[in-house]
Amino acid sequence: MKKIFHQKNALRHKYAPVLNAPYLAWCVIFILIPLAMVAYYAFTDAGGHWSLSVFRELLGTRPARISLAKVFGNSMLYALAATVICLLLGYPLSYIMARSGIRAQRSLMMLLMVPMWMNFLICTYSWITILSNNGVINSFLGLLGLPALKLLNTPGAVVLGMVYNYLPYMILPIYTVIAKLSPSLREAAQDLGATGWSVLRKVTLPLSLPGVASGITMVFVPSVSTFYISQKLGGSKTQLIGDAIELQFLTFNRINTGAAMSLILMLIILLSMMVMKRFSDGEEGAFIA
Amino acid sequence: MKASRRSKAFRVGYTALILLFLYAPMAVMLFFSFNESRSTAQFTGFSLHWYAELFRNSAAQNALKNTLLLALSAAAVSVVVGTLSAVGIDRTRRKWLKSSILSVTNLPLMNPDIVTGISMMLLFVFAARLIGARTMLGFPTLLIAHVTFCLPYVILSVLPKLRQIDPHLAEAAMDLGCSQAQAFFRVELPSIASGVVSAFLMAFTLSLDDFVISYFVSGTGFQTLPIYIYSMTKKRVTPDMYALSTLIFIAVFLLLLLSNLVQARSEKKMRGARN
Secondary structure: OHHHHHHHHHHHHHOHHHHHHHHHHHHHHHHHHHHHHHHHHHOEOOOOOEOOHHHHHHHOOOOOOOOHHHHHHHHHHHHHHHHHHHHHHHHHHHHHHHOOOHHHHHHHHHHHHHHHHOOHHHHHHHHHHHHOOOOHHHHHHHHOOOOOOOOOOOHHHHHHHHHHHHHHHHHHHHHHHHHHOOHHHHHHHHHOOOOHHHHHHHHHHHHOHHHHHHHHHHHHHHHHOOOHHHHHHOOOOOOOHHHHHHHHHHHOOOHHHHHHHHHHHHHHHHHHHHHHHHHOOOOOOOOOO | OHHHHHHHHHHHHHHHHHHHHHHHHHHHHHHHOOEOOOOOOOOOOEOOHHHHHHHHOHHHHHHHHHHHHHHHHHHHHHHHHHHHHHHHHHHOOOHHHHHHHHHHHHHHHHOOHHHHHHHHHHHHHHHHHHHOOOOOOOHHHHHHHHHHHHHHHHHHHHHHHHHHOOHHHHHHHHHOOOOHHHHHHHHHHHHHHHHHHHHHHHHHHHHHHOOHHHHHHOOOOOOOHHHHHHHHHHOOOOHHHHHHHHHHHHHHHHHHHHHHHHHHHHHHHHHHHHO
């Protein structure tokens, strides 16, 4: 009997390599080789010889054409600010959502999905209409007799654009985790004498950390690598790493410099993911979309 | 009692404020799409002029057609390849092989889009040089790129469904005379169908919405809607782009509303059946 079972099992597993082969080939050709090419260009010069000259130029002290440290610093700063703001704005909403009735939950979910499905380019563009010197906000201030504010082409506008575009990606994973928490956990805490506030602080908050972690990555990664938001809302003064990479590849045609920058960006993101992973160990990707 | 009413007011107010923030740009687009003049800043009077303009705009319509064609093909290819590989991964016994396949699958999910786009562009430029073509960027490269970023989502949505099914079912089918393939198509595929369908929808919407990766691998011949919109926002945007987004907004809203209603109804029916 056991032998027959083993044979059948073996038959089931026999075709695994055949089924895996096309996908593995796809992964190697279209994921691994392209990434290896990025690394190759980063470590060669324009003539195709192995060299660290690109990194030396980017990180070196001699007056580089691109002040890379500033560009990277700005990107990290803006993306961190956007992530923190998304967390502060998003967590309460996720909590409110998870504790509403089932119909309210479903409607709110839908209302959060609609902006995610909209084209982010045109939504970002229409913030120009809202923020510009004669835009919606400043016309409103004018009506109240207040002086106009310079809102567009400021760092604040770039962070606002990031928060606007990625806020739903913070809310949904946190909401998913809180909604799955068993109500008996809260009840138990209340029975043991915890007040509403300390239930939130000592029970709900720690248990929702995996959702928070995936929310943070889902906001931070696209924010730190964006180039459209900063182009449109930040003006020509604010250059982020995404802008710099796009410029190197598509305008200057300096592949090696662009590849080196991409490699550094990848390393930064991998490092931040590893840090995040320590918080979310065990619970993998509470929400993937 | 009073405190709970106050907290309810706070909850409703807070939710409303966040939604106001998320919908502000859409309200602005809706409003200015009816503008009479070319401006997207000064409202001069109501008109449907820009909607008429949009329906005469063949570049926009062409871009829409391209986007739908690409999204359908990318979703179809990635669902077929992805489902087969999910089955393969599920049946792989060697632990190290399984975990390394899954790590490679996760790579495009972790990489920022701009790096994925650039790395694929480098590959396609290199391949074009190899075969001596001036460029190979166009529909085929877009399709390859879209399938590549859709595959992880397909695999990660089908794999859990495969883990849920009882392996003895397929064995029973084979005992009763089914071949491997028959057992898969008649027994296993129906039980993972919901995962396959949601994977298709996810791949379709991801492809529909993608800008960053497409931007680097599209070339000039084949324009998708996001790339068309990008080229429009490089210049001064005229209200016909706002009219286009308003129509997209209405379509998205109706689609989500419909799926919401269908879901609510099926849940009600299930509850009714249980009682």
